[in-house]
Amino acid sequence: MGHKMFTYDAQLSDVVFEYCRERLSMDPVPLDWGSLRAIPTNALDGLIRPEGCDPDQVLELFKDVLAPSVVSIDSPGFLAFIPNAPTKSSLLFDMVVACSGLNGTSWLEASGVVVAENQALEYLARRAGMPEGSGGAFVSGGSMGNLSSLTVGRDLGRAKHPELAGHEVRFAISADSHSSIGTALHVLGIQPLLVSTDDHRFTRASLEAALANDANPSSVVGVVATAGTTNAGIIDDLEGLGSYAREHDLWFHVDGAYGGAAIFSQSEAGKFSGLRHADSFIVDPHKWLFAPLDSCALIYRNPTAARKILAQQASYLDILHSNDDAHYEWNPSDFAIHLSRRARGLPFWFSLVTYGTEAYESAVQAAVDIAKRAEVIIAGLDHVELVRPASLSVVLYRRIGWSDAQYTEWSHRLLRDQVAFVTPTKWEGETVARLAFLHPDTTDDLVREILESMRD
């Protein structure tokens, strides 16, 4: 008999698997309350103790006290921020990843993980129109994907511009770039060229105008486009920005953390053709590709260049690395700012291969379609009006005459009443309402109920 923590415990397993079965079979999952349902201050008192606690009781506590204080991001009523609706198959396979303790760090340790993750990455790269040979790794999220790719772009840019001090190289970004781009530049110790745009869309013309007015345009070594802005779902001019970057030998990064998934949408895919120019592209399976957190696909056009910059070097890791590029064995750890990693691409891979690509196409399309229908419903009501046309799966609209406080009160009321989770945003300084669709089972009736709840 081994150590008790490493001995199979049938009771513990039954309790946990039964909970998982129950949760998986809920249709739909309850929305739940997040912080609107207070957790008693002493709820967790005394739980950490020398002899441990009865797992049945701890799970009951989790079920009754903790879980309801988490808004279910996979509810069809979660329309705030960017939702995340994992498929049943991806959730189940996440359990396989967890129960197998699957490591996805290196080829030596985990070639069985790496080939499957790479199959999923290659499929995404092909669908995005990136050339054969593109590749990378699944990282924890869009923020880490952006930071890793901009690190590569910065270092390649520095190498091309020995006349500049390291902190002088810049990336052209727009005010609608995701906040994680600003954070990445901050971490990297470099500045943006912040480009003014018309109607929040970063275009080639706006880039050229900004460069023409800039005192030091040659310090711009890369361009960051967003394929689906978080606030409004706007797709930047990927073709124009990408071709400009190609012509001027600039690093072209496309942040498709949210909207990149629309390469699966029949009506939207054509807007992403400029992705073929990308040096790096990210899309989060944990957003609109229906995989559990945490999973971002980070794909480079030239993975060799990326790993030469990002692979960690240490004597105890030498066995993972060969100096012979022709016989490189793929280590996901080499392509981002990370080393140890769980096999976070596998739940997406399993779901994609089990349901098939058509299921993904129809589920992504469903969110685009309901956004368009929501637009029509809003246009037919007199107390609300569209702020701008729906873009991808985001709809911005205003409740005529409302103050900031009324939006906040309404958002909390909707959640308290378990109708939906909808949060306001700001658009050009004004507080407005925002619906971010993602779950394919969100209904028009729910949209109507949300809009009707704004009459008072």
Ligand SMILES: Cc1ncc(COP(=O)(O)O)c(C=O)c1O
């Ligand atoms: C366009 C975009 N980029 C990056 C991110 C950051 O992704 P993550 O939250 O996975 O770090 C988001 C998150 O919503 C996003 O919408």
